[in-house]
Amino acid sequence: MRKKPSLGDREEKAPCHSRRGGGFLRITAGIHRSRRLLVPNLPGLRPAQDRVRAAVFSALGALVPEARVLDLFAGTGAYGIEALSRGAQSGLFIEQDSRTAEALRQNLSALDYDSPILQTPVESWLPRATESSFDLIFLDPPYDQTGAELSRWKVTLGLERLLAPGGRIIWEHHPSSKWSPQTPLCEIWHREYGRSSVSFLAHPVTR
Numbered sequence: 656m657r658k659k660p661s662l663g664d665r666e667e668k669a670p671c672h673s674r675r676g677g678g679f680l681r682i683t684a685g686i687h688r689s690r691r692l693l694v695p696n697l698p699g700l701r702p703a704q705d706r707v708r709a710a711v712f713s714a715l716g717a718l719v720p721e722a723r724v725l726d727l728f729a730g731t732g733a734y735g736i737e738a739l740s741r742g743a744q745s746g747l748f749i750e751q752d753s754r755t756a757e758a759l760r761q762n763l764s765a766l767d768y769d770s771p772i773l774q775t776p777v778e779s780w781l782p783r784a785t786e787s788s789f790d791l792i793f794l795d796p797p798y799d800q801t802g803a804e805l806s807r808w809k810v811t812l813g814l815e816r817l818l819a820p821g822g823r824i825i826w827e828h829h830p831s832s833k834w835s836p837q838t839p840l841c842e843i844w845h846r847e848y849g850r851s852s853v854s855f856l857a858h859p860v861t862r
Contacts, residue, residue, distance in 0.1 A: 680733055683709040685740030687766050694731050695758045703733045703795060703827060707848050711825060712741060714844060714855070715791070718823060719743055722790035725817065727777045727810070732759045734793040734825070739768055743791070746770040749777050778810050781817075788819040795827040815840050815858070824856040 679691040683705055694702050703711075711734075712719060720742035726735030729748040739746050748763075748770060750756045756774045763770055773780060777796070796810055815838040818824060823843075826834065830852045844855035 680731070681705055682737055682740050684712065685737070685742065687736075687740040690740075690766065692731055692733060692736060692762045693758050695754060697752070697754060700730060700755060702731050704851070707827070707851055707853065708733060708737050710846065710848065711853055712737060714846075715823065715825070718790065723788065723819070725749070725789040725792045727792065727794050728796050729759060729772070730755055730795070732762050734795065735770070736762060736766065736768070738791060738793075739770070740766075747789075748772045749780055750774060751776045778808065778812070781810070781813050784813070784817060787817055789817050790819050790822040792818055792822070792824045793827075794824055811836065814838075818858065820858065822857065826854045826856060828852050828854070
């Protein structure tokens with residue numbers, strides 16, 4: 656959810672669709688409904704907007720309570736914190752940028768959450784991530800860095816082994832972005848909200 660230096664071996668790039676953050680977002684439901692989340696004014700920071708999150712969580716429904724959540728490119732934590740507010744059991748946040756990670760810490764602390772934050776690039780963490788099982792994995796990479804095909808960026812490498820049976824990967828992206836998983840994952844839900852698209856991916860047995 657923040658701008659990342661481009662990789663030299665990435666051949667295709669989508670047009671820049673980033674927008675500057677700054678101000679606040681609101682949690683849309685749960686025990687912290689209407690509480691504000693700090694959004695620092697940083698270039699490239701593109702937090703998930705309230706209406707998009709509300710629609711996503713409405714579609715997830717009963718999958719959220721007691722879920723184990725992984726928030727990749729967490730930014731200010733909009734997706735992961737929303738899940739916690741709605742009854743998720745735990746959250747792990749991955750955010751590389753130090754200033755954004757500090758805002759995330761403030762947001763978690765203000766709501767009395769002690770969820771861990773790992774300040775590291777997603778593509779570096781995934782290959783060495785210990786075997787774990789997450790029910791919901793939020794994937795919201797920067798729109799202007801994913802390229803035409805997400806698989807080229809290695810931010811999905813091994814992601815399927817972290818997904819619990821019956822779980823969902825929630826991928827927010829620009830409509831022009833594509834992801835063709837070379838793994839036993841399939842798209843089971845897709846919606847577009849203006850310049851944002853959201854896809855749910857899962858193991859085939861969950862269809």
